[in-house]
Amino acid sequence: MFAERTAWSMDPNALTVALEQEKQAGADILDLTESNPTRCGFDVAGEKLLGPLSVPANLSYQPCSQGLRTAREALCRSFLQRGVKVAPENIFLTASTSEAYSFVFRLLANPGETVLFPQPSYPLFQFLADILDVRLEPYPLRYDGKHWNMDLDILSRKASSAARAIVCVNPNNPTGNYVRKDQLHLLDDVCRCFDMALISDEVFYDYCFETAGRASLLGHPRTLTFTLGGLSKDLGLPQMKLSWIVLSGPEDQVREARRRLDVIADTYLSVNTPVQNALEAWLTLKPDIQRQITERIVSNRAYLEASAQAAGLGIYPAEGGWYGVLQLPPGKSEEEWVLTLLERGHVLAHPGYFFDFEEEPVLVISFLPLPDHFRVGVDRILALAATGGARVNGDAVS
Ligand SMILES: Cc1ncc(COP(=O)(O)O)c(C=O)c1O
Structure with missing residues (x-):
């Protein structure tokens, strides 16, 4: 059955x-x-969290596949504080980061195709891959006595025409290593060679002990990139169920990704209105x-x-x-x-x-x-x- x-x-x-x-x-x-x-x-001051949920705007429903524009604009302002300019058009809100992965895997991979994934990493991903009929191909992270690093040689060898994307967990859970600036070129080259996209899971990005050399892929211009984040870690609010996908890369690819992702997101419309209306106020608590x-x-x-x-x-x-x-x-x-x-x-x-x-x-x-x-x-x-x-x-x- x-x-x-x-x-x-x-x-x-x-x-x-x-x-x-x-x-x-x-x-x-x-x-x-x-x-x-x-x-x-x-x-966490209860009234500051719960107050913004009690607004008249929550009495009406305006379905919006990408998420309410006001919420996406609030996110853009918070990205700008990190020095990254993102257009609201390039953001999709989702109910969780896991859901964000699901949308992106569905967008990129046919059943049985491969997504390259770091090892060791968080066990949730195998379940996501199973549910979405995607095959996870691990690429190793190696410890050199000081840092964990992506083994880029093995990563490039594992890339093939069946591999649709490279996932970077940035920083990785649980090894805590970031993508480094000097790795970006090679990641771009591998992606270009096999027409692959980059997925950067940045849910823990702000919790950093060592900033030198780390690179966020938010707004990364050279490869079609999906940068994922969410309130569960960013604001320590997993109960609010709000995450995002930020698209970047070559304009024609971003446009096509947006068009297709729009249909996926519109089919679910999974983010509830109250959290979207509260987002701007919650971001001030960050x-x-x-x-x-x-x-x-x-x-x-x-x-x-x-x-x-x-x-x-x-x-x-x-x-x-x-x-x-x-x-x-x-x-x-x-x-x-x-x-x-x-x-x-x-x-x-x-x-x-x-x-x-x-x-x-x-x-x-x-x-x-x-x-x-x-x-x-x-x-x-x-x-x-x-x-x-x-x-x-x-x-x-x-
Ligand atoms: C690296 C990483 N990405 C994504 C998730 C899932 O986040 P969410 O609760 O927003 O679905 C987790 C959960 O712990 C995680 O560790």
Whole structure:
């Protein structure tokens, strides 16, 4: 009865089962995977968020495939503050960044065609590709001892006439590396050679630890480019469901992309009117919200770095984003480590294999949790790492 593309294994994995058991047993789990900003104690003035939703304009409906022009103009002004001039005609609003990917994949790829994707990266993308009948071909990110970099040689070798686009997650989740200015020419060359487009996922772009050399593809002129962003990370407001696609590139290609994307977006009209009317007011909250989130991730990252170093463990230094990647001692698999941390330390972290890391064992943790929780969680991980996972002081959670 069902399409093959939906034949996913729905069996809970060992970590999900163990987590459920710990919760049933009443354990108080420190969740270092938490990356929902609405659960991380940021101070967002309720009336400033909810007030703009209560306007008479929300009583009427004006269907607009690209999204209301006033909302797109407000976004253009915020891009201008970053020094990038974008025309409202080149913006499409969507309900989420995942939806934005869906529209762009549908625009570019026939069933079975390929999209080149970074590895390691965020697991959501495999589901998107399955649903949209697109094949993901990973291109590796390599760590050179200081930075993660796209392996451009392999990327160019993987490009072919069946590849329709290169996705750059900029900065990547979870390795935190940005596209670098000196990589743009090669990306353009590869795209030109095989008639491919660039998709730059910039949801974390503003959360940056190291600005030198990074390049945004917003407004990138040389290749047909779709730059994605959204309120879920930009303003820490995933509940508001508003994202965008910004088109740029050679004018004839942009015009054709706009024409076709318009039909896709018009078929769904998925963005609700109240969030579009509120966008302009919400964007004024951005400096305050981003300051709070940035302070949090900077302080948690500094704690992880110092503690891991003192414990003789490595972390991969991220240039941006919300995540840290910690290298664990060898001798146990990632699955054994995350189960041990959960059962003996009552700490939840992601195993690196969720993100397709080649090197094992690594843990991915979110920098968003409240510092008190984060620090206790990191201390427990490091204490268990020091004993190779054996109980610390004979206690489940000492
Ligand atoms: C890199 C990246 N892109 C896109 C998304 C999806 O964002 P949205 O919540 O706007 O769909 C996520 C979610 O965490 C993400 O990490």
